Amino acid sequence: MTIEYSGTGDPARSLALLWRTRERPSRRGGDLTVARIVHAAIEVADAEGLAALSMRRVAERLGVGTMSLYTHVPGKGELLDVMLDTVHGETARPDDVPGGWRGRLTQIARENFALHLRHPWLLQIATTRPPLGPQVTAKYEYELRAVDGIGLTDLEMDSVVTLVTSHVHGAVRGAVEAAQAAQRTGMTDAQWWQAHAPYLEKVLDPRRFPLAARVGTTAGQEYQAAADPHRAFEFGLARILDGIEVLVRDRDTTTGHTEPATDR
Template sequence: MTTEYSGTGDPARSLALLWRTREKVSRKGGDLSVERIVRAAIEVADAEGLGALSMRRVAERLGVGTMTLYTHVPGKGELLDVMLDTVYGETARPDEVPGGWRGRLAQIARENFALYLRHPWLLQVATTRPPLGPNVIAKYEYELRAVDGIGLTDLEMDAVVTLVTGYVHGAARPAVETAQASRDTGMTEQQWWHAHAPYLEKVLDPGRFPLAARVGTTAGQEYQAAGDPARAFEFGLARLLDGIEVLVRDRAGAPPAAVTGG
């Protein structure tokens, strides 16, 4: 469930903070900085969830008074924007990726997927109004380069990047929830499945639910769990890229083998 929205801070203050156009110094002359504050805030969100994040909680982690933070960060809204911009800077952006545009988009998708697993609180932030910081823009620039020069219009390039990152957002949720369930309950997905599967076999009537019984049994035997989010992610990504290839092929007027490069 979304609990926060990006872009809620004062625009002038947020952009000044994101681009570090004005770095204030603690009145107490300490070594506190925007970077230390943001890193502490990310650590709180990673460990305790976004619901635990507050200026007071960050100050406690840093061992300073809450009001001290305000000499560097105007408020929680601006802080959240810089947190987002900071973690978006973690995605790897190699210059050379094999496989042409498909390989580049796949690499981008997997990097974004891994980012959600490292920082599950990202799923709790609505970013339809993204923080317009240097890392966000650099990430967007890199992702656009994956499909630059393959025959798409500018709007189609933007739509493809949005489609891929939006897919990852949805696919990451079950993966994050699976990891959190294992951590919070002390039971792995495999242990949960082995505890429930024998009882399900007794009550599941193949005559009433023929497809659920057949397909569910096959999947359960394969995954040894109710599902496999990582495998589902890869399957969906391949199908997504297949669909994009149809668009690229139509724009190029060429057979499939001719448009996988670029």
């Protein structure tokens, strides 16, 4: 799988595109704009995968010449940054999430999980140097507000948000791979399991692999698959929140902060 990297474009040009500080009027390509180009690029990546994304392919989707894109977008590096920033604007950011900070972090994690399911190509872009655009910044601001005022230091707040979103990034990969496997093979996980389970029972010796046989059989019967990525995501998220709750409780004893972890 090819990995792309955000932040590879020219910094001045990328930031100008991200914040639309110098959008030029179109001289060719009709009503071509940065927004139209970016949305077409996202459609290509969603439908055909990141490997298919190129300036030429985007131009074909828009029905314009490839060179007309460069009037608005300097190159693929800058385009990827604006694509990332654009899709990160899709996450819902309600102010009235029940459940205290724990409920807020749960809502954020589930929104990020759903975002990656809608745009699986996000998993193919390394964002250790994230696009510093308005949507990414607004999303980060919202996520920090989930843990603001509960007794954590600024660095701990950043670490908590990173911990939760990193869990999402790892957990959603299994869900994306399961969905893609079903699309490309024409067989669901349940169908695959039903086809393989009877043969596995014949060859798997429970005396040699007692735990694998017992636990694997229980899990397989429950999931009707080798794994359940959605259940793994929720289980891992709950355990992460349990750990954060210990940290917050420790802070409570020294600061006197009284916000409940949840509304339970």
